[in-house]
Amino acid sequence: MDVVRTVADLRAALPQKGVGFVPTMGYLHRGHLALVARARQENPFVAVSIFVNPLQFGPGEDYHRYPRDLDRDRALLEEAGVDLLFAPSVEEMYPAGFSTRVSVEGPLAALWEGAVRPGHFQGVATVVARLFLLVAPTRAYFGEKDYQQLLVIRKMARDLGFPVEVLGVPTVREADGLALSSRNVYLSPETRAKANVLYRALSAMREAALGGGSVAEALRAGEGVLWEVPEFQKDYLALVHPETLLPLSDWVPGARGLVAGRFPGVRLIDNLEVHP
C-alpha cells in the first residue's frame, strides 16, 4: 500500500478509473473495515483517506482530542488490501486563503444533526466535495451509522453532478447492539455498560411497529427505554421518512428511527430501519 500526504503525490498515484473510495477520520474499527471490504470486492483499486476535518467540528466540540493513531490505521489498511492511503495535513487540504464552502440547503441537512451541530454538514459536504475532486472515485462508501450524512452526501453528489456512485453500508455493532464508533473510546466502563440504550430504544420502536403499533406508540416505547438511563441526555429521538428525514405521523415503508444524545464526555448517534 502506498501512503501519500500531498495532493501532487495523490494525483500521481491514482489510476484513471475504477477507484473505490472510503473517506474516514481514522482511528479505524470494524465498521470502517466493513466499508473497505465492500470497496475491495467491488473495485480494482481501493483508496482510503484519513483526515480529521476541522471544518465539521463546532467550537465546543472534540476536534483536538479526537482519537488519532496513524501507524495502527496504516497496518490495518495494509492488511485489508488497500492500494492507497491519502493522509493529508490540514494545510494540504485547506491551503492558506481557502474560503470555499459547499452547503446542502433545506431540511435534509438542517434537521437532526444539522440542528444540534450548526455548520457540521457544510463542513462535511465541503471536505467530501474536495476529496471527490481529488480522488475521482467511481464508487464511494459511507456507513449507515451516519445515516443523515449518507443522504446529505448523496444529495450533494447528485446536485453537483459528481460522476460517483454513493453507496451505504450497514452499521456494524458490538454484541450488545452498540454501534461501533471511534468515539466509543471516550466511554468509561460504567457508561459503556449502558451505551447500548440507543440501540435498545430503536429496537423497542421497531418491535412496537412490527406489533402493529402507531408511530406515536412506537415513539413512546423508545422514550420509555431512554428514561431508564438518566445519564443519557437525549438530543432527539424521531421516526422519519427514510429519504426526506421529515418526521412521520403515519408509517411509510422503510421508516427510520433516529436517536442521538450525550453521556458524560461523549456524544453518540444511531439509527435503524423501524418499519419494513
Ligand SMILES: Nc1ncnc2c1ncn2[C@@H]1O[C@H](COP(=O)(O)OP(=O)(O)OP(=O)(O)O)[C@@H](O)[C@H]1O
Ligand atoms: N459502526 C459502523 N458501521 C458502519 N460504518 C461505520 C460505522 N462507524 C462509522 N462508520 C462509517 O465510517 C466512515 C468514517 O466514519 P468516522 O471516521 O467518522 O468514524 P466513526 O466511528 O463514525 O467516528 P465518530 O466517532 O466520528 O462517529 C463513515 O462513513 C461512517 O459512517
Ligand SMILES: CC(C)(CO)[C@@H](O)C(=O)[O-]
Ligand atoms: C465523511 C467524513 C470522512 C468527512 O470528514 C466524516 O464525516 C466521517 O468520517 O464520517
Ligand code: BAL
Ligand atoms: N462520523 C461523523 C463525523 C463526525 O461526527 O464529525
